[in-house]
Amino acid sequence: xxxxxxxxxxxxxxxxxxxxxxxRTFPLGPWAAVVGFGLFAFAPVYWLLITxxxxxxxxxxxxxxxxxxxxxxxxxxxxxxxxxxxGWLANSVIVSVIxxxxxxxxxxxxxxSISKFRxxxxxxxxxxxLSSQMLPSALLLVTLYGIFATFxxxxxxxxxxxxxxxxxxxLCVWMLKGFFDNLPDDIIEASKIxxxxxxxxxxxxxxPLAAPGLVASGLFAFMRGWNDFIFALTxxxxxxxxxxxxxxxxxxxxxxxxxxxxxxxxxxxxLPVAVAFVxxxxxLVGGITAGAVKG
Amino acid sequence: MNRTTSTNHNRRGVTDLSRRNLLSLGGALGLGxxxxxxxxxxxxxxxxxxxxxxGQGFTFTSFALSEDPPxxxxxxxxxxxxxxxxxxxxxxxxxxxxxxxxxVLQSRGGELSGVAHLxxxxxxxxxxxxxxxxxxxxxxxxxxxxxxLGTGQFDGVQxxxxxxxxxxxxxxxxxxxxxxxxxxxxSTVTEFEDVLREVKSLGSDVVPYAASTEVAQLKDFIxxxxxxxxxxxxxxxxxxxxxxxxxxxxxxxxxxxxxxxxPDIERSAARNLFSQGRTAYYDDAPIGSAIVVTNxxxxxxxxxxxxxxxxxxxxxxxxxxxxxxxILVVTDGEESISGTEFARWLTSDLDTVxxxxxxxxxPPTTSEGLESxxxxxxxxxxxFTDNITAxxxxxxxxxxxxxxxxxxxxxxxxxxVLLGNQTPEEGMRAAxxxxxxxxx
Numbered sequence: 001x002x003x004x005x006x007x008x009x010x011x012x013x014x015x016x017x018x019x020x021x022x023x024r025t026f027p028l029g030p031w032a033a034v035v036g037f038g039l040f041a042f043a044p045v046y047w048l049l050i051t052x053x054x055x056x057x058x059x060x061x062x063x064x065x066x067x068x069x070x071x072x073x074x075x076x077x078x079x080x081x082x083x084x085x086x087g088w089l090a091n092s093v094i095v096s097v098i099x100x101x102x103x104x105x106x107x108x109x110x111x112x113s114i115s116k117f118r119x120x121x122x123x124x125x126x127x128x129x130l131s132s133q134m135l136p137s138a139l140l141l142v143t144l145y146g147i148f149a150t151f152x153x154x155x156x157x158x159x160x161x162x163x164x165x166x167x168x169x170x171l172c173v174w175m176l177k178g179f180f181d182n183l184p185d186d187i188i189e190a191s192k193i194x195x196x197x198x199x200x201x202x203x204x205x206x207x208p209l210a211a212p213g214l215v216a217s218g219l220f221a222f223m224r225g226w227n228d229f230i231f232a233l234t235x236x237x238x239x240x241x242x243x244x245x246x247x248x249x250x251x252x253x254x255x256x257x258x259x260x261x262x263x264x265x266x267x268x269x270x271l272p273v274a275v276a277f278v279x280x281x282x283x284l285v286g287g288i289t290a291g292a293v294k295g
Numbered sequence: 296m297n298r299t300t301s302t303n304h305n306r307r308g309v310t311d312l313s314r315r316n317l318l319s320l321g322g323a324l325g326l327g328x329x330x331x332x333x334x335x336x337x338x339x340x341x342x343x344x345x346x347x348x349x350g351q352g353f354t355f356t357s358f359a360l361s362e363d364p365p366x367x368x369x370x371x372x373x374x375x376x377x378x379x380x381x382x383x384x385x386x387x388x389x390x391x392x393x394x395x396x397x398x399v400l401q402s403r404g405g406e407l408s409g410v411a412h413l414x415x416x417x418x419x420x421x422x423x424x425x426x427x428x429x430x431x432x433x434x435x436x437x438x439x440x441x442x443x444l445g446t447g448q449f450d451g452v453q454x455x456x457x458x459x460x461x462x463x464x465x466x467x468x469x470x471x472x473x474x475x476x477x478x479x480x481x482s483t484v485t486e487f488e489d490v491l492r493e494v495k496s497l498g499s500d501v502v503p504y505a506a507s508t509e510v511a512q513l514k515d516f517i518x519x520x521x522x523x524x525x526x527x528x529x530x531x532x533x534x535x536x537x538x539x540x541x542x543x544x545x546x547x548x549x550x551x552x553x554x555x556x557x558p559d560i561e562r563s564a565a566r567n568l569f570s571q572g573r574t575a576y577y578d579d580a581p582i583g584s585a586i587v588v589t590n591x592x593x594x595x596x597x598x599x600x601x602x603x604x605x606x607x608x609x610x611x612x613x614x615x616x617x618x619x620x621x622i623l624v625v626t627d628g629e630e631s632i633s634g635t636e637f638a639r640w641l642t643s644d645l646d647t648v649x650x651x652x653x654x655x656x657x658p659p660t661t662s663e664g665l666e667s668x669x670x671x672x673x674x675x676x677x678x679f680t681d682n683i684t685a686x687x688x689x690x691x692x693x694x695x696x697x698x699x700x701x702x703x704x705x706x707x708x709x710x711x712v713l714l715g716n717q718t719p720e721e722g723m724r725a726a727x728x729x730x731x732x733x734x735x
Contacts, residue, residue, distance in 0.1 A: 057590075057592070060566075060567045060570065060590045061567075061571075142400065145400055145404055146404055149404040149405065149406050154406065233389070233393060233397065234397060234400060237387055238386070238387065238388065245393075248390045248393070249361045249388055249389060249390045249393075250361055252390045252391070252392065253358075253361070253362035253363070253390070253391055254358060254362060254391035254414075254582070255580075255582045255583045255585070255586050256586045256589075257563075258363070
């Protein structure tokens, strides 16, 4: 009996010991930190969503409540029935997509050149490109405004695309250079031994392998163009304005701000980027970290 | 032959920063700096009368074109005027908070043309661009009040045509004050403080005076410094740090410490508190009071709002209030006569003026407009004009191009004192030094 009892109790004791061990090692602190940071990060999004469905009469209630007493979709209806918003949406799509394409195409050639070819001044070139990131964009804006005004380019799509690309290129070049650094030279040399030209090697062999990096840099450039406020506000008039400045002009006034409609419009503005991010996040993470470890 | 090499070889990586790289980088940044310097030279000069010929198209830049409620009325009015005159008027609009920076940048770039709508506080920075026309010959016989004309003048030149003129002053809640047993208007700061203590006794849910305590609107404190006798600016120098400003700061801090004013209050929060009947006093312009009415659950709130003269330090002093208003300026050029004629019509034609008043609640600037039955029947506005606008003056800082930085310097110091990081003496002296640094 005693033996049986001991035999039966042994697994229980091991289980209890395991439980104690797991309790001892359960990483409560890190989990709490993760949850805390998560809530902190999600709070603005939550507030955005809640405000967008709060009736006008309740949005200024003081003290504030974290759960709306009643819900309305009138704000979304107002946004959807505003024909001007679709014009600004079209401007945003045109500018952001072309910026992304232009940034990827330009930076892939530049990144490849710097990564795989040896020539004088390439380091200087790399840092020269980076230097544009070291000045506050508001300061560069003054200079760019003067240049574009001189050439009569203000109030065009072109002016926004060129400006955004100026800012996206440095990071895209550095990102893709890191990606190309990681591609073994053996592949390139094998291609050349097989008779392929540099052009064919790049387009048929290297770029397909670098697809995650291209997607990541393209998404970054797209988001830069999509979210920009100050350049789009300053360099364009009402006809070419993208969504961020247009929405501010539309909903924020001297004495009052139409917060519910502004928040509803902001949700709609954020959706395309969120969808693109979710769809491409695997490539994005892979692309960004591609140049991080050399081996 | 093969220029392709591995980046994995053991040699200095391409991302290492050499002295040559640093020099290259310095050169690039230097070129950028030169570019900025080239764009930042002052363009101020002597103003000319509008030139060009009448009957030309122009651009009308106005933040009111993107703001409800005047947006719809204004677009239609501009369109009707353009049709009637047989000209084209392009419309351009920026959000209020972005408008000044955008217009200054456009002006310096030679891109701002036609008529521009300004807050009266923005006149000095716009004059500094050197692009505005002198409109005095178009304003002398249009019936504007002298006070309104003054809001468009700088260094004796009439750069602006007044569109609306009022003030930012103290508004009380008659119902709440009655509940506190107050049946008189406090005329001195001592009486005012006593009244606030009576209101406080109504309960902790009530903020007796929703005065600005958030840095964004702490420029309101400048009026209290003037109330205590500080000139704020005298002979081109900032006097903040003098005895009167320290006394004002000490009083304001006492209100804060005693819970008579509350932390983290800016204009929007004050309006919300007032609209919900939770504060007895707050500071606002007539346009803001319309927001209170819109947001209030109390349908009768408008009738309970009493505009009152700001209490004075000593009986007999002149009550202080900050002037508030909008003006239209015209950039000199081919279209400036057309633009000036439009600006004068928009601000002085009686039907148009009353249409704008109806759409925006903003008071007109002509004697005829102010005396019209439509305006006179607005009891709130009439009381506001009599009690507040009558003695309002522009901010002493508005004569400087850097007025916004000066207001921020004062606001930072006031907040430091309220939070207990500085004594009133330290805070006010620091503010004065900071402002004088901006003047020199």
